[in-house]
Structure formats: structure tokens, C-alpha cells
Amino acid sequence: MKKTPLQKVTEAFGGKDKLVDQLLGMIKRPAGDSKEDFRRKLRAQSNRKLMILLEREQQVKERFGGRDKLIEALLNARMGKAKKPDEGYRKHLEKRTNGQLLDLARRQKT
Numbered sequence: 001m002k003k004t005p006l007q008k009v010t011e012a013f014g015g016k017d018k019l020v021d022q023l024l025g026m027i028k029r030p031a032g033d034s035k036e037d038f039r040r041k042l043r044a045q046s047n048r049k050l051m052i053l054l055e056r057e058q059q060v061k062e063r064f065g066g067r068d069k070l071i072e073a074l075l076n077a078r079m080g081k082a083k084k085p086d087e088g089y090r091k092h093l094e095k096r097t098n099g100q101l102l103d104l105a106r107r108q109k110t
Contacts, residue, residue, distance in 0.1 A: 005047035016043065019050050026057040027098075028067070060098050063105075070101050077108045 003011070013019040020042045029038045042050065064070040071093045078089060093101065 005051060008051060009047045016047060016050070019047075019054065023050065023053055023057070026061075027053065056099055056102065059102065067098060067101070070098070070105065074101065074104055074108065077105075 009016055009019055013022070020039060023042055024035065024039060027042075029035065033041070045053075060067060060070055064073055071090065074093055075086065075090060079086065093104075096104075
């Protein structure tokens with residue numbers, strides 16, 4: 001029988017609070033949000049959504065070593081033989097979520 005997201009979270013983390021605590025250390029907090037506000041927003045998300053966020057953040061860390069290195073990989077893939085990095089494109093990438101950046105990486109095969 002297939003496990004529900006609640007069962008998966010409880011089994012893997014011991015509860016939603018522990019999963020949220022782990023995500024707080026991995027996800028960049030939006031500007032203007034205090035740690036408690038951001039925690040409250042994460043707690044309001046479904047268990048399934050939290051598991052997807054955790055998987056995405058782990059993938060960024062494992063494949064690229066972090067968000068900054070993922071952005072560098074995307075810049076290098078686009079730059080090709082150009083010697084000067086495109087700062088406008090860098091700013092564009094820095095505004096994107098990790099999910100959007102991973103999607104770009106998949107499309108560019110970085």
C-alpha cells in the first residue's frame with residue numbers, strides 16, 4: 001500500500017516541525033520576512049509540497065554545490081566562448097527560484 005505524505009514525513013523526520021526546521025536552514029528566506037514569519041508560511045504548506053521543496057534543495061546542493069554554483073553553471077553554459085560574464089543575465093538568474101534555475105539547467109543540460 002502506498003504511503004501518504006503525512007506518513008512519509010512522520011517516518012522520515014518525526015513530524016512536520018522537524019522537516020520545516022531542516023528546510024529553514026536550506027531555503028533562502030524572502031526579503032522582509034522574519035524567521036518566524038517564514039516558519040509560519042512553511043508550516044502552512046502541505047506535507048507533499050514540503051517534501052518536494054526538500055528534494056529540490058537537496059538536488060541543488062548535490063548536483064551543483066549550492067545556488068551560487070548553479071547560477072555560475074548556467075552563466076557558463078550560456079556564455080560559451082565569451083570572456084566577459086553577462087551581468088544582466090546574472091541579475092535575472094538571481095531573481096529566480098531554485099526550481100526555475102533547475103529547470104533551466106535541465107534544458108541547457110548543465
